[in-house]
Amino acid sequence: MPVYSISHVENVRVCVVMVGLPARGKSLISQKIVRYLSWLSIKSKCFNVGNYRREVAKEAAVDANFFDPKNEEGLAYRRQAIDLAIKDMMNWFVEDNGVVGILDATNSTRERRDRILKLCRENYIEPMFLESWCDDKELILQNITDVKTTSPDYVTKPNEFAMTDFLKRIEHYESVYETMDAATDSDLTFVKLVNVNSQIILNRIETYLESRIVYYVMNLHIKPRSIWLSRHGESEFNLTGQIGGDADLSERGWKYAKKLPELVLKSLGEEHQHTNLTVWTSTLKRTQQTASFLPYKKLQWKALDELDAGECDGMTYEEIEKTFPEDFKARDDNKYEYRYRGGESYRDIVIRLEPIIMELERQENILIITHQAVLRCLYAYFMNVPQEESPWMSIPLHTLIKLEPRAYSTLVSRLKADIPAVSTYKEKGTSQLGEAKTGETIFKSRDLLNSGDVV
Amino acid sequence: MPVYSISHVENVRVCVVMVGLPARGKSLISQKIVRYLSWLSIKSKCFNVGNYRREVAKEAAVDANFFDPKNEEGLAYRRQAIDLAIKDMMNWFVEDNGVVGILDATNSTRERRDRILKLCRENYIEPMFLESWCDDKELILQNITDVKTTSPDYVTKPNEFAMTDFLKRIEHYESVYETMDAATDSDLTFVKLVNVNSQIILNRIETYLESRIVYYVMNLHIKPRSIWLSRHGESEFNLTGQIGGDADLSERGWKYAKKLPELVLKSLGEEHQHTNLTVWTSTLKRTQQTASFLPYKKLQWKALDELDAGECDGMTYEEIEKTFPEDFKARDDNKYEYRYRGGESYRDIVIRLEPIIMELERQENILIITHQAVLRCLYAYFMNVPQEESPWMSIPLHTLIKLEPRAYSTLVSRLKADIPAVSTYKEKGTSQLGEAKTGETIFKSRDLLNSGDVV
Numbered sequence: 001m002p003v004y005s006i007s008h009v010e011n012v013r014v015c016v017v018m019v020g021l022p023a024r025g026k027s028l029i030s031q032k033i034v035r036y037l038s039w040l041s042i043k044s045k046c047f048n049v050g051n052y053r054r055e056v057a058k059e060a061a062v063d064a065n066f067f068d069p070k071n072e073e074g075l076a077y078r079r080q081a082i083d084l085a086i087k088d089m090m091n092w093f094v095e096d097n098g099v100v101g102i103l104d105a106t107n108s109t110r111e112r113r114d115r116i117l118k119l120c121r122e123n124y125i126e127p128m129f130l131e132s133w134c135d136d137k138e139l140i141l142q143n144i145t146d147v148k149t150t151s152p153d154y155v156t157k158p159n160e161f162a163m164t165d166f167l168k169r170i171e172h173y174e175s176v177y178e179t180m181d182a183a184t185d186s187d188l189t190f191v192k193l194v195n196v197n198s199q200i201i202l203n204r205i206e207t208y209l210e211s212r213i214v215y216y217v218m219n220l221h222i223k224p225r226s227i228w229l230s231r232h233g234e235s236e237f238n239l240t241g242q243i244g245g246d247a248d249l250s251e252r253g254w255k256y257a258k259k260l261p262e263l264v265l266k267s268l269g270e271e272h273q274h275t276n277l278t279v280w281t282s283t284l285k286r287t288q289q290t291a292s293f294l295p296y297k298k299l300q301w302k303a304l305d306e307l308d309a310g311e312c313d314g315m316t317y318e319e320i321e322k323t324f325p326e327d328f329k330a331r332d333d334n335k336y337e338y339r340y341r342g343g344e345s346y347r348d349i350v351i352r353l354e355p356i357i358m359e360l361e362r363q364e365n366i367l368i369i370t371h372q373a374v375l376r377c378l379y380a381y382f383m384n385v386p387q388e389e390s391p392w393m394s395i396p397l398h399t400l401i402k403l404e405p406r407a408y409s410t411l412v413s414r415l416k417a418d419i420p421a422v423s424t425y426k427e428k429g430t431s432q433l434g435e436a437k438t439g440e441t442i443f444k445s446r447d448l449l450n451s452g453d454v455v
Numbered sequence: 456m457p458v459y460s461i462s463h464v465e466n467v468r469v470c471v472v473m474v475g476l477p478a479r480g481k482s483l484i485s486q487k488i489v490r491y492l493s494w495l496s497i498k499s500k501c502f503n504v505g506n507y508r509r510e511v512a513k514e515a516a517v518d519a520n521f522f523d524p525k526n527e528e529g530l531a532y533r534r535q536a537i538d539l540a541i542k543d544m545m546n547w548f549v550e551d552n553g554v555v556g557i558l559d560a561t562n563s564t565r566e567r568r569d570r571i572l573k574l575c576r577e578n579y580i581e582p583m584f585l586e587s588w589c590d591d592k593e594l595i596l597q598n599i600t601d602v603k604t605t606s607p608d609y610v611t612k613p614n615e616f617a618m619t620d621f622l623k624r625i626e627h628y629e630s631v632y633e634t635m636d637a638a639t640d641s642d643l644t645f646v647k648l649v650n651v652n653s654q655i656i657l658n659r660i661e662t663y664l665e666s667r668i669v670y671y672v673m674n675l676h677i678k679p680r681s682i683w684l685s686r687h688g689e690s691e692f693n694l695t696g697q698i699g700g701d702a703d704l705s706e707r708g709w710k711y712a713k714k715l716p717e718l719v720l721k722s723l724g725e726e727h728q729h730t731n732l733t734v735w736t737s738t739l740k741r742t743q744q745t746a747s748f749l750p751y752k753k754l755q756w757k758a759l760d761e762l763d764a765g766e767c768d769g770m771t772y773e774e775i776e777k778t779f780p781e782d783f784k785a786r787d788d789n790k791y792e793y794r795y796r797g798g799e800s801y802r803d804i805v806i807r808l809e810p811i812i813m814e815l816e817r818q819e820n821i822l823i824i825t826h827q828a829v830l831r832c833l834y835a836y837f838m839n840v841p842q843e844e845s846p847w848m849s850i851p852l853h854t855l856i857k858l859e860p861r862a863y864s865t866l867v868s869r870l871k872a873d874i875p876a877v878s879t880y881k882e883k884g885t886s887q888l889g890e891a892k893t894g895e896t897i898f899k900s901r902d903l904l905n906s907g908d909v910v
Contacts (some may be wrong), residue, residue, distance in 0.1 A: 037522065174485075177878070180655055182656075186654070188813065197657075197660075198658070198659055199637055199641070199656070199658045199659070200656070200658075200660070201637075201656050201657075202652075202654065202655040202656075202657070202673070203654045203655075204653055204654070205652075205673070208814065208817055211670075211673060211674060213815075214673075215666075215670050215673075217667060218657070218660070218669075218670075219666060245797075246797065247744070272487075274461070275857070293546040302803055302806065303806075308763070313797060341769065342700075342701065348757055351757065354810075354811075359663065362663055364668075374623075
């Protein structure tokens with residue numbers, strides 16, 4: 001019998017229908033929702049109608065004229081594109097047991113939205129419209145700059161052409177655009193975001209899934225900021241190969257703690273030495289000791305504590321393999337789902353980290369000092385790492401990771417403190433019996449292997 | 456160093472200024488917010504201006520004429536009342552370190568709201584207006600019925616007078632009422648609920664606390680429903696006096712499981728035998744075994760697992776007292792905050808139960824089978840039990856508790872299965888050494904002592 005997280009109570013499928021003029025952040029919001037829900041194991045997918053349009057119209061859609069509402073050929077292509085996207089989405093709901101599909105398009109007119117509504121209802125999908133409405137010139141300009149440098153429509157075009165053409169395209173959409181309206185659309189389930197989230201109108205939000213999506217979107221901001229992640233310094237338990245516990249730092253761990261303030265300043269760069277940031281740690285000694293030389297505000301979170309190994313707390317992998325050989329194998333087979341006897345699984349950590357993610361979305365510069373499994377889950381959220389891979393990522397000790405969220409991606413950089421530490425990485429399918437318990441081993445992992453800076 | 460739950464990140468004080476005509480559910484919403492935040496250890500208090508008005512105006516406010524906007528004497532009293540309420544609230548923020556104060560009044564005009572706004576800003580309090588706007592005749596009538604039977608203004612008056620007079624009072628307010636408006640009030644932080652929550656307008660919701668309050672209010676509904684709570688049947692560990700673990704039910708525990716379907720039907724009453732309900736259990740065997748004969752849909756929640764006793768898991772209280780005498784005493788001194796070595800405190804449980812409470816607010820009929828400490832925390836939420844008392848409540852085995860949320864209170868009834876069980880209750884300040892570990896003892900607890908049906 002499966003264990004339910006808060007997200008599985010209802011048997012509901014939702015189609016989030018984006019609404020908004022070009023350069024209103026629709027794709028950004030769509031992609032963030034998909035990333036968030038996927039991280040929570042809610043099967044989600046974004047269907048970008050622009051991609052379908054490029055596929056069907058090919059060379060016909062070279063400039064803004066294509067989007068003139070009087071251009072019959074353009075209209076036909078655009079209708080074909082949205083029909084294909086909806087068809088694929090409906091297939092995905094059925095064949096892949098999709099839960100939340102996002103239709104990323106302008107969906108500017110009531111006529112278009114009514115068509116989608118009808119299709120959803122025929123297929124027993126709950127439609128939720130999500131409009132991003134914006135009249136803040138500065139915000140729009142910033143979005144246009146993002147789009148014209150990243151959109152497949154413009155990457156090969158000269159910068160000046162892109163700007164003029166894109167503005168003309170927006171004008172074409174504006175000429176027919178019908179915003180969502182609490183009076184006219186009072187029967188629909190919709191969210192209207194006005195200038196990011198300075199005002200939000202919610203209409204008939206009824207299911208839990210809808211309310212989760214709304215709450216997430218409510219908490220997003222677009223101010224530039226960075227998030228730093230670090231494991232605690234090497235601990236006494238790391239030296240003996242024991243897992244769990246509440247050990248103190250080793251001598252080398254203390255060295256890392258002392259070096260950390262310098263690493264943070266280096267990572268901030270010369271112009272940002274006085275940037276304000278907040279340090280979050282777990283409630284365990286090794287993270288607090290690691291934070292102890294940092295001259296910033298600090299908060300402790302129980303939710304950042306390491307994965308609870310239950311009956312195996314304090315044991316080495318070797319002892320676990322000897323004492324519970326079947327568990328050892330079961331964990332290797334499905335590390336994400338495996339729950340230690342009386343302890344936790346990676347899935348359990350993700351559930352308790354959800355409020356942390358929500359708070360991280362709200363905050364600006366945060367440095368998190370936590371533990372291997374927790375850090376893997378946080379990293380998986382920001383970098384969209386699939387569940388089956390995230391528990392196997394190698395996150396070395398004595399390394400500061402910096403994440404910089406951008407419009408359509410997150411930049412990662414790593415600063416390695418030149419302080420040796422044991423490796424706590426256990427490769428999938430390996431046995432600890434007959435091998436050295438501690439000491440440097442070669443990492444093999446999806447993530448950090450290619451970065452060239454692993455210990 | 457204190458451990459932070461999600462709610463303590465900001466150093467913000469909020470005044471929730473209710474706005475709405477009489478009989479729009481303002482007091483109900485205010486009281487629920489206070490109960491929810493208090494349960495999360497966020498210091499909150501409701502200041503009901505009606506109470507101040509009754510205090511200052513005494514016999515002058517006998518009927519609707521008092522509320523006529525042309526009645527100068529009435530106006531003076533009413534202004535005096537709100538001034539007193541605000542003064543008390545500001546004192547409370549300073550002297551009692553209040554975090555969320557709620558000003559429960561109609562606050563019908565912009566002039567009145569501007570005054571409050573000014574006072575808040577002068578005192579560095581964030582004002583958040585929360586309007587309940589309603590034009591659904593049926594909803595209003597239902598609220599009027601609630602108010603006229605519970606309001607101190609009418610309890611001693613004949614029913615018919617109350618109805619006519621109250622309607623007249625509402626008319627007086629309506630003649631000057633100014634609703635919150637996204638255009639006119641665009642600079643304010645406000646939430647406008649239209650017909651409960653069929654439409655919600657959010658304007659400039661910026662702090663985390665505000666967003667939590669909004670999300671909670673968004674999830675409230677007013678459909679009648681019941682919530683049932685039960686501990687698992689007596690377990691093998693209960694017999695030996697051990698805590699934690701994942702033991703099977705004892706023979707008597709199985710008897711309770713078999714009897715439970717009958718108890719539920721009895722509790723539903725004759726007319727509601729076919730009421731649909733859902734059973735929530737923890738992931739531990741003893742709750743699932745207890746649920747096994749119930750013919751309803753079942754869900755397992757990790758968040759409903761028993762308090763993690765860490766290193767003390769599987770020990771008896773006697774063993775804990777012998778092994779960790781200082782911990783045993785520390786737990787007795789502050790049971791809410793005491794965290795078992797490597798385990799949890801009551802505070803930790805409340806944090807992990809928060810999403811469960813949110814989901815419970817959304818759902819209708821739910822039967823929860825869980826564990827002593829978790830049940831205490833759930834019960835404390837619904838019954839507003841103070842933190843220092845909740846860990847000491849006696850919740851006997853083999854007893855089904857039914858909660859029926861009403862407008863201003865929650866009805867509780869208890870059905871005791873006639874199946875003996877050990878008591879697992881340990882009274883504050885008692886030692887287990889030299890006493891029998893198991894067997895019936897006399898309960899002394901705030902809550903169930905007075906109910907007359909304890910085992």
